[in-house]
Amino acid sequence: MNSELQSELKKILNSRFSESESTRLNYARGEDTYDPILSKAVVFPETNEEVSKILKLCNQHKIPVVPFGTGTSLEGNVVGNDQGITISLEKMNKVLSVNVEDFDCKVQACVTREQLNDYLREDGVFFPIDPGANAAIGGMASTSASGTMAVKYGTMKTVITGLTVVLPNGDIIKTGSRTKKTSAGYNLTNLFIGSEGTLGVITEIQLRLSPIPESIMSAVCHFKTLEDAVKTAQEVIQYGIPIARIEMLNKDQMEISIEYSKLKDVEATPTLFFEFHGSETSNKESIDIVEEISKNNNGSSFKWAKDLTDRNKLWKARHDVYYSVKAQINNGRVYSTDVCLPISKITECVNFADAEAKKFGLRAPMVGHLGDGNFHVLLPYDPEKKETYQKIRKFSDILIEKTLELEGTITGEHGVGLHKKDYLLKEHGDNLPVMKSIKRTIDPNNIMNPGKIFDLN
């Protein structure tokens, strides 16, 4: 970085500009499989105006900028840039407004999902998008994230109605509206959602909230085979049951989670976690049908979470699967696949993944948001063992091929980052010229998170 830019940035940010190696290392990667890459500096803006000044300067100097939230992304989306700077949004962590009567709120980018739900606790509303990590809502917007409740509540696309975005030229724009719907011009909100920081920095998010259901009931059901579990989930969805969560954990993952999360009264077999949100009567109706479907697929009787503590423990275990798998290997890393399929293809694809992992001799704990047709194979490895990583990538290649054959998508919720650039070409090669032309027109100097999602040639 040239000294002019350096001194300009210092002038704006004072002590919130850091070139220390330890800081740069802290912001050098997410929870992906890449080696850290240190940006030349890390900056910590507090306002839209500061972000604007930073981008304007970097644009003038043609210096790359990597936006960084909680660093919990899985695809290399926030890996640093050795020619550029990383913008940590962590000081933009305030809930700006909550309107319970409209079920909406506005937050700064680094409010995390748990922080928001803590903030809302007394209000009878909640924010339903829950990736495993306690991610920043700005980061979740950037990757178009979802989680275990997407089957009922949708994804970030569903709940975001507007954004404040700082563009590479420093312009601050507010997209969308507080309203439930709008047809006012191009849908820029949804263009920035999922753009992984390559088009600008999302600094504020206007969100829809959901009323806390009158009755919430969680149950666990064990199966003899993985196929039985997956088929059950498939049939529940095809039956049109309004379920809030339907999560699969395979035998290996159950073993790991029982140990890591100290789960009691559950068994290490292929398992479904269910949750029902509604009134007591409507839940009862749904549960009767789901129990029937499970029984027909050789499922165990349902084990109900007795109280809130029990329920929280169950879902905490589910949210922690990534960390539970990571803990399998000292200083290990985890490669997670993220394919998503039409629901009728999910059994075939999970079976395929299971068989292929075995062929490769890979340890392959598996979890699935089966209601959405989305599942993850979590592949732990020792980064010293390059050949294991090679095997993992080969397995991933084969799974992607199968997925595309079955009309699925390469990523349901993690985004493309660095890991999936080749896969994106396979799925959307015909779309890439349009994506690239949009990138070039909004970010002509290619300063925003360059090299993520796709390479500009």
Add this chain to the structure above:
Amino acid sequence: MNSELQSELKKILNSRFSESESTRLNYARGEDTYDPILSKAVVFPETNEEVSKILKLCNQHKIPVVPFGTGTSLEGNVVGNDQGITISLEKMNKVLSVNVEDFDCKVQACVTREQLNDYLREDGVFFPIDPGANAAIGGMASTSASGTMAVKYGTMKTVITGLTVVLPNGDIIKTGSRTKKTSAGYNLTNLFIGSEGTLGVITEIQLRLSPIPESIMSAVCHFKTLEDAVKTAQEVIQYGIPIARIEMLNKDQMEISIEYSKLKDVEATPTLFFEFHGSETSNKESIDIVEEISKNNNGSSFKWAKDLTDRNKLWKARHDVYYSVKAQINNGRVYSTDVCLPISKITECVNFADAEAKKFGLRAPMVGHLGDGNFHVLLPYDPEKKETYQKIRKFSDILIEKTLELEGTITGEHGVGLHKKDYLLKEHGDNLPVMKSIKRTIDPNNIMNPGKIFDLN
């Protein structure tokens, strides 16, 4: 049009290329307030490849192209271009595939919403987006349409997971996926939804369907005042009741609809039409609460649609309000407002519209998708009477100002077209440079529906 382009188009389309005045007049406008503008020719392609050839040629010759579905848009979105051609998609009207087990289907652009639902009748699934008109699904995608069931089922943005789009350069791209969610690169699907034919021609749409509910119950409730009706709707939503439809008709609209649609057993007072979709028990639960809320706001007892015929008649009347108002004046036209607000502001805004219309001495039947905060003032006028139209536009200006003050949007579901270009500047002036740069990069010769949504300077 130069003779070279003319003969090339004839070569591709043969008799499906028309320069006859009567044909050109048939495709010269939608259901907007504009005088017809005749394009130089109308073409009727049957395949993606034909659309591609047409756009490629027009792009080479820099000739404007106006895509046309059923011509039921309300904002001037399909008004012809006297230097260009109109592409009628009406021959692309086939349902391409239906996968009931995945609740999805793929249709060509000019399949209409009623045609699709007829096609699906035996399958236990339906397509829930229902603007008043029997519109083409491609047109509905282009304006980001919705309708009476959006409160439960969302808008076109919610149900479309992928598109086939022919770009101005003739490239045919397939965006999105059949899956319920994806994070694979920029969300081009949602960029084309609502772009009103200014970025390309949507030729195929991948749609999510919904299971037909076990129980459907429709009721009518009369109120003494408009405010009571609107407040009831507001409170039902704020209570979080899972309602499928909650439609307001004011006194004037009720009078008109009773006459036009020969409605029996209802009164000409401010009225709500309700519909509940669910199981019998869950509907009963919801109905009890809604009846209670209505009663507290001086609502009448509910009048239930006795059977399917009754129910269809009720909703047909609701869907026909535009035509019922149009029928008030011989050869009349109707200007429809389309503001949408946060639900907490809806009572204030409807009251304001009602009072202002009176001040202007305008006849102002009103309907509202109140569950979404969206309502329409339908202003009939004789096109010969320019001063009435001036008054209407002034009324509209004032309503837009109030709406923006209340954090609403200028259009909930009709789009911008020609009518609302100035309003778009007011709502999203800061977004327009980005919208225009996207337009320029995808359509550098500005051939696609030029002058709609915004003017390129």
